[in-house]
Amino acid sequence: MKVQRIVANIETADVAAAKRFYHDVLGLDVLMDLGWIATYGSDETMQVQVSFMAQGGSGTPVPDLSIEVDDVDAALDAMKAAGFAIEYGPADEPWGVRRFYVRDPFGRLVNILSHQ
Numbered sequence: 399m400k401v402q403r404i405v406a407n408i409e410t411a412d413v414a415a416a417k418r419f420y421h422d423v424l425g426l427d428v429l430m431d432l433g434w435i436a437t438y439g440s441d442e443t444m445q446v447q448v449s450f451m452a453q454g455g456s457g458t459p460v461p462d463l464s465i466e467v468d469d470v471d472a473a474l475d476a477m478k479a480a481g482f483a484i485e486y487g488p489a490d491e492p493w494g495v496r497r498f499y500v501r502d503p504f505g506r507l508v509n510i511l512s513h514q
Contacts, residue, residue: 404448405437406463408504415503423476424465424510454499454509458486461499461509470496470512477510490514 410416413436420426426438451460467473474488477500485507487498497511 408462408502408506410504412503418480419482419502423480423482424467424473455493456489456491458499459507462506463502464509464511466511466513468512470498470510473510474498 408416413434416436416438417428420438421428424438427441428436429439429441430437449464454460470488474484477484477498482500482502485499485501488496489498490496494514495511496514497509500508500510502508
């Protein structure tokens with residue numbers, strides 16, 4: 399048996415609100431949209447990972463999601479331009495990532511990162 403994918407499910411009454419954050423700013427593809435559920439991801443191969451954390455590192459809270467991007471500073475600028483408040487960072491962490499925290503439209507804490 400092999401795990402094919404892991405999907406984080408976020409409950410919301412406003413499914414369409416995800417589009418601005420996850421598609422418009424982060425550039426994820428809309429993989430499925432049935433109105434009551436919308437799935438964002440990549441038409442390219444993504445790694446399957448799940449993390450279990452006691453804290454978020456550097457004294458930060460545990461984020462609900464971690465999203466790796468190829469250019470964290472471009473993502474940071476895009477989030478700011480879209481009006482999303484940055485809650486932590488940007489920070490160059492001792493374990494080799496540059497990252498920032500932002501809340502998505504549903505109040506979930508999202509760790510946006512890239513490896514240095």
